Amino acid sequence: MPAKLAKKTPSKSVNLVNKKPFTKKQLLDVYSQMSLLRRFEEKAATMYQQGKIGGFCHLYIGQEAVVTGIRSAGRADDDQITSYRCHAHAIACGVEPEQVMAELMGKETGISKGKGGSMHMFEPSKHFWGGHGIVAAQVPLGAGLAFASKYRGEDRASFAYIGDGAMNGGQVYETFNMAALWKLPVVFVIENNQYAMGTSTKRGSAGEFYKRAEPFGIPAKRVDGMDFFEVHAATTEALKHVRAGKGPYLLEMDTYRYRGHSMSDPAKYRTRDEVDDVKKERDPIEALAELLGKEYGVKDDELKKLDKASKETVNVATEKAMSASAPDAREMWTDVLPENGGQD
16 A cells, blocks of 8 residues: 555445446546645745745645546547646646656756646647636636637547636636537536635535536536546546537536645644545545555555555656756746737
8 A cells, every 4th residue: 555545445446337337547647646646746846945945835735636537538639727736737748757847846957847836737749738726717628728729620528627716716617608608618617625725615605616617507526536447437528518518517526635725834724633534434545555456456565565666757757856946037028918919
C-alpha cells in the first residue's frame, strides 16, 4: 500500500459492472497516475514550505479520482479547462511534471515560461487551456471551446471544471443558458470538495448543485468523485450524450480536499477528525489498491513499487526544475500582445 494512507475496505469501488471495461494492466496504470498526482502535490507543498515556490498554491490532494476518471473516459483531443487548482489537470493532460514544477518555481522551463505560476498553466498542444485565477471565469471559456469545436465541425468535447465556490457566480448560469440553447458539446464538471475559500457548501450554497442544471434542460448527475469507477462510468455516459449532438451535460463530483484551500489556509473551519474519517473511509487511491488486491491478486509489493516510481519521477522533476534558470527579463514582454499583425 502507498505510505501514509490509512487502510480501508471500499464498497462502491468493487462494483463489477463499472469494473468490467478494465484489465489489470489498465487499472495499474490508473493507480500509477493517481499516485503520481498525489506525490507531485505533496512535493509541491514541501517546496512551498521551503520557500522554493511563492505566491498562491492550491493543491489537489484527495481529489485525484476526478481528473483521472474523466481523462480515462475521454479522448486526448478533448478540450480541458479548469480553475486555479490546476497542477493535476495539467499533468493528466500530458504536461510533463518537470514543466509543471518549474512553472511553480517561476523558472524559464515552466509550461508558461515561469510567468504564470501555480494558477496559470496552459498547453494548447495538449488541449489544456488552463488554469484560471478568476473564480468561474473558465466556465464561459469552456463553452466557447465547445462552440468553436461545433462551428468547425470537429468531433471534440469540452470539459469545463467548476469549483463549488464558483457555482454561485452569475456567469455560470449565463453559460448554462447559451450552452443549452446552442446544444454545445460541453461537459460541466463541478468538483465539489465541500469547502470554498474557508466556507462549507452547506453554509454558502442553497440546494443541490447538480439540480441547478434542471431549469436549462441540461441532464445532470451527482457522482461519487472519490471512486474512479463511478467517475469513469458517469463521464462515459455524459460523453455519449454530448457527442451525439444532444447538448451539454453536468456532473457534480462529490469529492474532498485534504489540505486547505491554498497553502496559506490553516483550514481551522473543520476538524482533524473529519479529514481523517474521509481519508480512512473514502480515499480514492486506497480504494483502488484494495480492489486490485482482492479482485486482481495484486500484491502490496507491486503497489509499493509503483508508488516508489511516482516518487522518483517527482524527485527528478523537482531537481531539474530547481537547477533551471529564471526567465530573462525580456521575457516579460512576450506572449502579452500579438505581434506582426497577430501572426505570432
